[in-house]
Amino acid sequence: MTVANEDLTRPILIGRSSSHFTRIARIFAAELGVAYDFHILRDIMSPNLQDYGGNPALKIPVLRTARGSWFGTLNVCRELRRHSTNKARVLWPEDLTESLSANLQELVLQTMATEVTIVMSRVGGGAQSGAHHDKLRTSLLNMMAWLEQNVDAALAELPSERSVSFLEVSLYCLVMHLSFREVLDTTPYAALTAFCQRFGQRASCVETTFRFDT
Ligand SMILES: N[C@@H](CCC(=O)N[C@@H](CS)C(=O)NCC(=O)O)C(=O)O
Numbered sequence: 616m617t618v619a620n621e622d623l624t625r626p627i628l629i630g631r632s633s634s635h636f637t638r639i640a641r642i643f644a645a646e647l648g649v650a651y652d653f654h655i656l657r658d659i660m661s662p663n664l665q666d667y668g669g670n671p672a673l674k675i676p677v678l679r680t681a682r683g684s685w686f687g688t689l690n691v692c693r694e695l696r697r698h699s700t701n702k703a704r705v706l707w708p709e710d711l712t713e714s715l716s717a718n719l720q721e722l723v724l725q726t727m728a729t730e731v732t733i734v735m736s737r738v739g740g741g742a743q744s745g746a747h748h749d750k751l752r753t754s755l756l757n758m759m760a761w762l763e764q765n766v767d768a769a770l771a772e773l774p775s776e777r778s779v780s781f782l783e784v785s786l787y788c789l790v791m792h793l794s795f796r797e798v799l800d801t802t803p804y805a806a807l808t809a810f811c812q813r814f815g816q817r818a819s820c821v822e823t824t825f826r827f828d829t
Contacts, residue, residue: 623681626651626698628691629668630676631659632826635727635792636688637676639784643692645819646779647699651678655828660739692781706773706780716782719762719769723785726758730789734796755799762786763804770810787814795825 628644628651630637644651656666656675664670668677670686677684678691685694689708696705711717729751735741742748766786773780790807793799801808814820 623679626695627654627668627679628652628676629654629656629666629679631656632823632828633795634675635730635788635825636674638788638792638823638825639688639781640676640678640691640695641823642784642788642817642819643695643779643781645822646784646817647695647703647705648701649695649698651695657828659735688785689781703778704776706777706782708781711772711782713769713772715765715769716772719765719786720782722758722761723782723789726755726762727785727789727792729755729758730793730796730798733798759793759799759804759807763806766806766810783810783814787811787820791815791825 626649628637628640630640630653632638632655641653643649658666661667662673664673667673667675668679668684668686670677670684672686674686676688676691677686678694679685680694680698682694685691693707708717708720711720733751733755736748737743770783773782786807787810790801790804790811794801
């Protein structure tokens with residue numbers, strides 16, 4: 616994939632249909648009514664900076680607009696907001712001023728990052744046992760237990776007039792992805808499952824279902 620000489624009249628999202636971070640961006644684009652071209656990163660093990668829109672971290676998603684490249688999901692969502700003309704009221708992480716919802720956001724993002732490490736280790740042929748692997752699993756299970764216990768109270772802290780929140784979109788993508796990548800059976804997590812069933816009814820979620828790109 617080349618990053619030069621492309622038509623940037625509308626944004627280009629570089630990502631994968633199987634990626635939870637990418638799905639956050641895609642749900643935001645749908646909620647905000649922003650059209651984009653989706654460029655699929657075929658090889659997640661590629662060491663080629665160009666494949667990641669110039670992101671030195673070699674991570675997706677990346678959004679390319681006429682104003683530049685935007686690295687990281689939160690940056691991508693903020694730039695999508697700037698491209699949007701609809702009146703959606705977005706609740707961002709910095710709007711979470713109560714400890715429960717702020718901690719929920721932190722732990723959702725950390726669980727997503729931990730899951731990436733677990734999945735990349737699997738994909739890249741890394742160790743599937745050992746002290747680090749065991750600690751990652753323990754951390755994952757601890758965080759999931761905390762999310763399960765606190766999700767309802769934390770979401771109750773959110774202002775009701777929001778159209779969409781980064782917290783809910785990221786939580787939804789995390790829980791659905793754990794199941795999709797068979798990292799964890801999420802069915803015993805009743806509160807998280809109930810949240811996903813409710814939130815997943817949005818058109819933005821239905822039209823971005825996880826799948827492996829072919
Ligand atoms: N901080 C980044 C993390 C993105 C991330 O970890 N993306 C995963 C895909 S879901 C990735 O690029 N994995 C490839 C790798 O870790 O090498 C963000 O917020 O977007």
